[in-house]
Amino acid sequence: MIVSFLKKILFHFNSLLIYLIILVLFNFVLLQLPLTRVLGYEFSSLNSILITFISGLYFSSLLKKFKTNIIDRNKFKNIGITAIVSFLLIPLLISLTHSLLTMSCSIIDGLLFYLVITFPSVLIGYALASLSIIAINRFNKIFFIILFLLILCIPLLEFYFYPQIYFFNPIFGYYPGTIYDEAMSVTLKLVEYRVLNIIYFGLIAFSITKILSTIKKNQRTIILSLSLIISVLFFFASPYFGFSTTFNKLNSELKGTAISKHFIIHYPVELDKNLVKALVIYHEYYYSELKNFFKYDYPRKIDSYLFESNGQKKKLFGTANADVAKPWLNCAFITYSDFNTTLKHELAHCYSSVFGSGIFKVAAGLNPYLIEGIAVAADPVYDNNDINYIASIAYNNGFKPELNNLFNYFSFFSQSSSISYVYAGSLTKYLINKFGIDKFKLLYQVGDFQKVYNESLNKILHNYYPTLIDSSLTSKKDEANFYFGRKSIFYKVCPRYVADRIQKAKEYLIGNNYYDAIKIFKDVLKITNDYSAIIGYADCLIKSNQIDEAKKIIIKYFGQFKNSAYQYSLELKLGDLYTLENNFTKADSLYKLLSLQNPNQTYYYLSNLRHELVLSGSLLLPYLKGNDFDKYNILVELNSKKYNYYSIPVLITLADSFNEDYNLFMKNFQFKIEVNDFASAFAMYKLSEYMILHLDFQRARKMAALATRFDDDKNFSIIANENYDKANWMYKNSARILSNLKIF
Numbered sequence: 208m209i210v211s212f213l214k215k216i217l218f219h220f221n222s223l224l225i226y227l228i229i230l231v232l233f234n235f236v237l238l239q240l241p242l243t244r245v246l247g248y249e250f251s252s253l254n255s256i257l258i259t260f261i262s263g264l265y266f267s268s269l270l271k272k273f274k275t276n277i278i279d280r281n282k283f284k285n286i287g288i289t290a291i292v293s294f295l296l297i298p299l300l301i302s303l304t305h306s307l308l309t310m311s312c313s314i315i316d317g318l319l320f321y322l323v324i325t326f327p328s329v330l331i332g333y334a335l336a337s338l339s340i341i342a343i344n345r346f347n348k349i350f351f352i353i354l355f356l357l358i359l360c361i362p363l364l365e366f367y368f369y370p371q372i373y374f375f376n377p378i379f380g381y382y383p384g385t386i387y388d389e390a391m392s393v394t395l396k397l398v399e400y401r402v403l404n405i406i407y408f409g410l411i412a413f414s415i416t417k418i419l420s421t422i423k424k425n426q427r428t429i430i431l432s433l434s435l436i437i438s439v440l441f442f443f444a445s446p447y448f449g450f451s452t453t454f455n456k457l458n459s460e461l462k463g464t465a466i467s468k469h470f471i472i473h474y475p476v477e478l479d480k481n482l483v484k485a486l487v488i489y490h491e492y493y494y495s496e497l498k499n500f501f502k503y504d505y506p507r508k509i510d511s512y513l514f515e516s517n518g519q520k521k522k523l524f525g526t527a528n529a530d531v532a533k534p535w536l537n538c539a540f541i542t543y544s545d546f547n548t549t550l551k552h553e554l555a556h557c558y559s560s561v562f563g564s565g566i567f568k569v570a571a572g573l574n575p576y577l578i579e580g581i582a583v584a585a586d587p588v589y590d591n592n593d594i595n596y597i598a599s600i601a602y603n604n605g606f607k608p609e610l611n612n613l614f615n616y617f618s619f620f621s622q623s624s625s626i627s628y629v630y631a632g633s634l635t636k637y638l639i640n641k642f643g644i645d646k647f648k649l650l651y652q653v654g655d656f657q658k659v660y661n662e663s664l665n666k667i668l669h670n671y672y673p674t675l676i677d678s679s680l681t682s683k684k685d686e687a688n689f690y691f692g693r694k695s696i697f698y699k700v701c702p703r704y705v706a707d708r709i710q711k712a713k714e715y716l717i718g719n720n721y722y723d724a725i726k727i728f729k730d731v732l733k734i735t736n737d738y739s740a741i742i743g744y745a746d747c748l749i750k751s752n753q754i755d756e757a758k759k760i761i762i763k764y765f766g767q768f769k770n771s772a773y774q775y776s777l778e779l780k781l782g783d784l785y786t787l788e789n790n791f792t793k794a795d796s797l798y799k800l801l802s803l804q805n806p807n808q809t810y811y812y813l814s815n816l817r818h819e820l821v822l823s824g825s826l827l828l829p830y831l832k833g834n835d836f837d838k839y840n841i842l843v844e845l846n847s848k849k850y851n852y853y854s855i856p857v858l859i860t861l862a863d864s865f866n867e868d869y870n871l872f873m874k875n876f877q878f879k880i881e882v883n884d885f886a887s888a889f890a891m892y893k894l895s896e897y898m899i900l901h902l903d904f905q906r907a908r909k910m911a912a913l914a915t916r917f918d919d920d921k922n923f924s925i926i927a928n929e930n931y932d933k934a935n936w937m938y939k940n941s942a943r944i945l946s947n948l949k950i951f
Contacts, residue, residue: 222268223290226261227297233257234301246302246317247703248391251324252379254298258325259378260355262294262332263339267348270340274419291329298325312701312734313708319393323401324380327408331377334408337415338434341427361442367566370512370538371452373525375400375445377408384525389706396449407437452523460523461512464951467944469494471508474543475515484945485900486513486546488937491944493551493586495936497558500585502644509557510536511550513543534560534568547896548590555585562648571654576610576631581651583632584639588926590690591808591892595675596922597690598633601626602675604687610634610668623693637671685775689806692771700735709739721747736764738773745780749787758784775806779813783831786817795821808889809856815886816853820845835864843875850878855890859897869901880913888917892927895934904938911935 234254237243243250266287273283299321306314335358339351355378362374362382374382381397411434418426445451461473465483470490474483490511498504514520520542521527530541532553537560539553559581560568570577587594601607608626639647642660650659657663708727715724728744731737741764748757761781768774782797798821801814820827823845830841839861842854862872882888891914898907911934914927 223265223286223293226265226290227293229261230257230294230297231301234298238301238305242702244305245312245701245704246299246306246314246321247312247701248320248324248383249703250298250302250317251320252381254321255325255328256359256379258294258298258328259332259335262290262329263336263351263355264348265290266333266336267339267351270336270416270419271344271347274340274344276420287333294329295326312704316392316704316707323393323398327380327401327405328378330405330412331408334411334415337412337419338431340419341415341422342431365451367535369451369453370457370533370536370540371523371525372531375450377404384521385529385531388521388527388529389702390710391703392707399448400450403441407441452525457512457523460519461514466508466949466951467491468947469505469508470511472511472513474513475519477515478513478543480950481902482900483950484948485902486543487948488899488941488944489546489550490554491940492933492936493554495940496551497555497585500555500644501558501561503561505558506561507537509554510538511554512538512540513546514541515543517542532556534563535566551586552582555582558585559651562651564652570651574654576627577635577651577654579628580631580635581647583628584635587632587636588929589629589632591926593922593925594629594632594636596925597629599675599677599680600683600687601629601691602672603677603680604684604691606687606691611665623691625690625693629690633675634668634671637674638667684770685804685806688770689772689775689810692773705731705735705737705740709737709743712740712743716743716747716750719750721751736767738768738776742776742780745784749784754784754787758788775801775804775810778804779810779817782814782817786821786827786831789828791821791827794827812853812856812886812889816851816857819851819853835861839865839867846875850876850880850887850890852884852886852890856893859893862897869903880910882913882916885917885920885923888914888923888927892930895930899934899937902941904934904941908934908938 237250237253243253269278269283269286269290272278273280278286302317302321303314306312306317335354336347336351339347339354343350358376359378362376365371365374373384375397376382380401383391411430414430415422446453446456458473461475463474463476463478463483465472465474465487467487467490470487472483472487472490474486478486494505512524514524517527520540524531524540530539530545530549530553532539534556537557539550539557541549541553556569556578559578563569564571565573567573570581583589583594589597606626608622608630610630635647638650638660646659650656653659656667660667708731712724712727712731715721715727725744725747728740728747731740732744741760745757745760748754748760758781761777761784765774765777765781768777778797778801782794782801785791785794785797795818798814798818801810802818805811817827820830820841826841826845830838833841839858842851842858842861845851845854846858858872858875861867876894880887880891882891891910895907895910895914898904898910908931911927911931915924915931917927918924
C-alpha cells in the first residue's frame with residue numbers, strides 16, 4: 208500500500224516530482240557554495256543549465272505521449288504549464304527565501320539575472336525536446352542529450368578557434384571571461400541575445416507542437432532543415448552582432464600591424480609610432496630572454512594583440528583586468544600599457560606550448576600551478592621585486608598555502624591570486640634551478656612528480672620550504688600584508704553586485720555627479736565594508752569640499768583594514784586629508800609612518816615625496832589640489848636646484864599623462880646624478896625605462912648602470928642588474944631590429 212502510494216506520487220504528472228526533487232537538491236547545494244549562495248549571475252546561469260536539461264528530458268516523454276494520443280491536448284497543456292511553473296519558481300523561491308533570512312545583495316539585480324538568463328531555459332529545453340521527437344522518435348531522449356551537449360560545447364569551439372574568452376550560449380546565457388573582472392550586470396547585449404533565443408526556440412516549439420500529432424515527413428524535414436540552417440547562419444553571423452569575436456573582427460579593430468623577426472604585433476593605429484617601435488624592441492628582447500630560459504628557438508612567429516584600453520579588451524576579448532595568452536593559437540592578448548608587467552609572462556605561455564600536452568598545449572591535467580608556475584619562473588619579476596624575495600616575504604610572515612594540494616584545481620583560485628602566482632613561480636624556479644629545465648618540461652607534460660623526479664611532491668616541498676626561510680624578513684610584515692592581504696572573489700560578500708555598483712558610482716564621480724555616486728557608495732557600505740566604496744565615498748566628499756566629512760569616513764573604517772593590503776592607501780589618503788585641513792603635523796606623521804612601513808616601492812617614494820613637500824613649507828597643499836599639469840610644474844620647481852629623487856618616478860608618470868615632449872622633459876636633468884641610496888637608485892631605474900620607451904638607448908643604459916651602484920638591497924640589486932642587461936641588449940640590438948621592422 209505504502210509503496211503503491213509513493214509510486215503514485217513520484218510518477219504523477221509524468222514523473223514530474225522526481226525532476227523537482229533533483230532541482231531542489233541541486234539548489235540547496237548551491238546555497239552552500241561561494242558566489243552561488245546569493246541570487247545573481249552564477250546562481251541563474253547554473254540553474255539555466257540544469258533546467259534546460261531536466262525540462263528537456265521531462266518534455267521528451269510528455270511530447271511522445273502527446274504525439275501518440277496517450278494524452279489529449281488539454282491534458283498536455285495543463286501538465287506542461289504545471290511543469291514550467293514548477294521548474295522556474297522552485298529555484299527562485301529557494302534563493303529568495305535564503306536571501307531574506309540571511310543577507311541580500313540586491314534582490315532586483317538578482318531577479319534581472321534570473322529573468323534574463325534562467326527564464327528562457329524551459330522554452331529552450333522544450334524546443335530541443337520537440338526537435339528530438341521529430342528527428343528520432345524512438346530514441347528521442349538520447350538525441351536530446353546529444354543535442355544538449357553539442358550546444359553546451361559550442362563555447363569550447365569558440366574558445367579554441369576564436370580569440371575571445373567570453374561566450375553567449377542558449378543553455379547558460381553568458382560567460383563573462385575571467386574571475387578577475389568582478390563587476391557584472393544584465394547588459395542590453397545579453398537581453399538582445401536572450402530575445403533572439405526566445406524568438407528562435409519559441410518558433411520551433413510552437414510550430415512542432417501545433418502539428419506534432421499530424422506531422423508528415425516533408426514537414427519534419429523542413430523544420431529540421433530550417434532549424435539547422437538558421438542556427439549555422441547565426442553562428443557565423445554572431446560576430447557582426449557582437450556575440451563573438453573572430454580574428455578578422457579583432458584585426459579590423461586593431462588595424463595597426465608591425466612585423467618583426469619573431470612577432471606579428473597588432474595594435475591600435477592611434478599609438479605613437481615611436482612607442483610602437485619601442486614595443487617591438489621589448490617583444491624581441493623578451494624573446495631572447497625566453498629563448499635562453501627555455502633553451503630553444505620558438506618555431507614560428509607569435510601574434511601579439513595590444514589593446515588600447517581595458518574597456519576595449521573587455522568588449523572584444525572578454526576580460527578587462529586580466530592579460531591572457533592562448534598557447535595553442537600562438538597568441539598573446541594584453542592591454543598595451545601593461546606590456547612592461549605582463550607581456551613577457553604571456554609570451555612565456557606561448558613558448559611553453561612547444562612542450563605542452565593536450566589540445567590546449569598546456570600542463571597535463573590543465574594544472575594551474577604548473578601553467579602559471581612556468582610563466583612566472585620565466586618572468587620572475589613581481590612588482591619590481593624578485594619572485595623568490597616575494598615568496599620569502601610571504602613565507603616568513605605567515606602566508607603559507609597548502610602546496611601539497613598542487614593538483615587541486617580549486618585551491619589555486621580559492622586563495623588570493625598573488626599567493627598562488629608567487630608560490631607557483633617560486634617553486635617552479637626552484638625545480639628548474641635544482642633539476643634543470645628539461646626535467647620540468649617532462650613534469651609539465653605528464654604531471655607526475657614521482658615519475659619525473661623520483662621523489663614525492665611532499666619530499667620536494669620539504670626541501671623547498673627551507674630555501675624561503677629568512678628571519679630578517681619577519682620585519683617586513685607590512686610588505687607581506689600589502690601583497691597578500693587580499694581576499695579571493697570566492698570569499699567576498701556579493702562580489703558581482705558590489706563591483707558593478709562601484710563601477711557605476713565611479714562613472715558618476717568622473718562625471719562630477721557626486722550626489723548619485725555617494726548614494727551608491729552608501730548602499731554598498733550597508734552590505735559590506737568594501738575598500739573601493741570607502742575611497743570612492745571619500746573622494747566624492749573631497750570633490751564637494753567636505754574635507755572633514757571625508758576624514759571621518761576614512762577614520763571610521765580604518766581599523767577594519769588593519770594588516771590588510773588596503774591599510775596603506777587609507778593612511779596616505781588620511782594624511783592628504785589632514786594636509787587639506789592645513790594640519791601638516793598630523794599629515795607628516797602619517798607620511799613618515801608609511802615610509803617606515805615601506806609596503807612597496809610606490810608607497811615608499813610617494814610618502815617620502817609628501818614629507819619633502821611638507822618640509823618645503825608651501826608646496827604640498829597646491830600639489831594635492833592641482834591637476835596633473837600643476838603637479839608636474841611643482842615637481843619641476845622642486846628639482847630646479849637639487850634633485851629630489853623621490854619625485855622622479857612621479858615626474859615620469861605625470862609627463863606620460865599629458866604626453867610631455869621627451870626632449871623638454873630631459874631638460875629637467877642638468878645636474879650631476881649621484882646614486883648613494885635606494886631612492887636615487889630606484890629613480891634611475893625608472894628613468895632608464897622611460898628613456899627606452901623614447902628610443903634613447905644610450906642614456907637608458909647609462910641610467911641603468913647608475914642604478915646598479917646601490918647594492919645594499921639584495922632584492923633591488925637583482926632587479927637593477929636585470930634592467931641594465933635589458934638596456935644594454937637594446938642598445939646593441941635595437942638598430943638591427945628596427946632595420947628589419949615592417950609597419951603597416
